[in-house]
Amino acid sequence: MNVKSVVENKEKFEVELIVEVGQEEFEAGIDKVYRKTRGSISVPGFRKGKAPRKVIEGMYGSGVFYEDAIEELYPQACQDAIQEKGLDSVAPPRVEIIDLGKEGFTFKATVTVRPVITLKQYKGLEADKVLPTITDDAVDNELKQYVDRATQLEVVDRAAEMGDSAVLDYEGFKDGVAFQGGSAKGYELALGSHTFIPGFEEQVVGMKAGDEKTIDVSFPEDYHAEDLAGKPVQFKVKCIEVKEKKVPALDDEFAKDVSEFDTLAEFKEDLKQKIVDRNMAQSEAKFRQSLLAMLCDQVDIELPEAMVDTQINRLVDNYAARLEQQGISMEMYMQYMQMDVNKMREDLKDPAVTQIKQQLVLDAVAAAENIVVSDEDVEEEVKKAAANLNVPYERVVEGLDREALKLDLARDRAMAAVAAAAKPHLITAEADNGEIKVTEVTKDEEKSEEAEEKAEEKKPAKKPRAKKAAKPAEEGEEAAPKKTTRKKTEAEKVEE
Incomplete structure (x- = not known):
């Protein structure tokens, strides 16, 4: 050659x-x-x-x-x-x-060949950065998840109230004829959950074990079964039993049952720290996204068409692989979406261009910062991935493109360098009755916040608890009186 x-x-x-x-x-x-x-x-x-x-x-x-x-x-x-x-x-x-x-x-x-660009500025960029202020309500909402999991249902001998669960036998009729899928035996309905069509749960309220009644309701106009959509129907309902929620007391014993902490105060403090960590991670991610967008705005070259096409091919292949993991072929997805490959590629062009610009600017920063990723760095990253995924090292390195991994690590370090040299405009976000109040942070508050972050020691994470298994659906239940907001398209079903 x-x-x-x-x-x-x-x-x-x-x-x-x-x-x-x-x-x-x-x-x-x-x-x-x-x-x-x-x-x-x-x-x-x-x-x-x-x-x-x-x-x-x-x-x-x-x-x-x-x-x-x-x-x-x-x-x-x-x-x-x-x-x-x-x-x-x-x-x-x-x-x-x-x-x-x-x-x-x-x-x-x-x-x-890869375009080489020169950035006008990558240090000292200014962008908003949110410092989360966690309210007691936010901690209580986090705590509610543990309370709900620990809440038990006990059978009571009284009329059903909102908030109870009623175990029902029911059968639905339209114009006096039972319709398919409109019946169930021993169905446990949480009253107030709004899972059934409007008016059904409200009419169950007041029923006792052994009571029978006919409930008149109408299916929503957008119900998925066209022969029932908007139609009035009757359900013959029998109440088998009524169950009341037994909410555990919020005390130290509760904390011991659901966590590794001995007191409720320690448990709530740990939950608060987890919320802070989660929001800080989201804040940092958004901060870096803003900085990256500023860098991309400096790229005013026309990208090579072949480069854009290659990136689109990668996006299509990645999407096809994800669909395949869900047991869906790309051809089936295209049919559901009523889309052809050309339309998909057209829709992916802007994301492909954005990704290429992001790569170019980070490569430029890596070059300016003399960032070099060694073979030892790659090896350490592979071992870390194997440990995080809990899979053998040999499985991780199988088919691994080490040079591509080096490039990714260099870009990660370049982004970290840009963030470290940036000038964040710090704001606080405080949740208050569902509304977010944003206020500017003064320089003194900023220094105080930094000092607190350095002094704060993270507490050990709580062991994960198993979630309660969901109740399986009854056979033929699709036409039961469950609530639906609107008819889903086949494309949305595939997306799910």
Whole structure:
């Protein structure tokens, strides 16, 4: 392989290589193709697969193996030429054969290279950064999840009230005829949950165990069963039993039952810290997104079309892989969405351009900061991933592209450097009755906040608790009196 010439087109970020594959390499390629394909070639007088190469070339022409030999050789020759010239290729090259003969062949490879940009500014960028102020209500809402899980239902001998659970047998009728899926036995309905259609739960209130009554309701106009949508129906209902919620007392014993802490005060303090950590992580992520957007605004070049197409291909492949994990093919998804591949690629163009710009600006920062990721850094990251995923190390490294991982780590460090050098405009966000109040943080408050963060020691995390299993749906339950806000499209079902 010999690179005969190199021509650069800087405006389109393309490099044109003229590559020559000599007679010795070409001959070896032809012979390899012959050995691979001779078994499928029939020649009179020879057993199948035993005909000499010269005989086959005599029958079909001396160039019978040329095309396959070129397909065999040019990808590696092209890759070797790109590496020899130190090009950072960002898309599959366009290849054109310009000379072919028994002495070898010559091809032109048009290589799209990564644009190199210079940032006007990446240090001292200013963006809003929220410092969360956690209210007692926020902690109580977090605590409520543990209370709900610990709450038990006990059978009571009285009329059902809102907040109780009623165990029901029911059967639905439309125009006096029972409709399919409108019945259930022993269904436990939480009154006040608004899971059934409007008016049903309210009419269950007041029923005792053994009571029977007919409930008149109408299905919503957008109910998923068209023959029932908007129609008046009757449900014959029998109350089997009424259950009352037994909410545990919020005390130290409760804290011991649901956490590793000995007191309720310690448990609530831990919950508060978890909320702070969660909101701080979200705040930092949004802060970095704002900084990254500012960097991308400095990129005013027209990106190479081949580079954008390659990024779109990656997005499509990644999306197809995620669908496949859910047991859905891309073809099925397209049918549900009533979309073709061209429309999908068009929709993905803007995200692809944004991602490319983000990569370019972070690469520029990495270069300016002289960020270098070593093999040891990669190894440490792989081991950390194996530990986090709780999978064998060998499984993580299988098929791992270490150079791509190096690039990702360098970009992560570049983003961290931009954030560290930025000037955040600190604001506080306080939840108060569902409303967020935002106020500017003064310099003194900022210093005080930093001092508190340094002094604060994180407490150990609580062990996760198993969630209660959901009650399985009854067979044929789709037409039961459950509430629906509107009819879901097939596309939304696929998205779920």
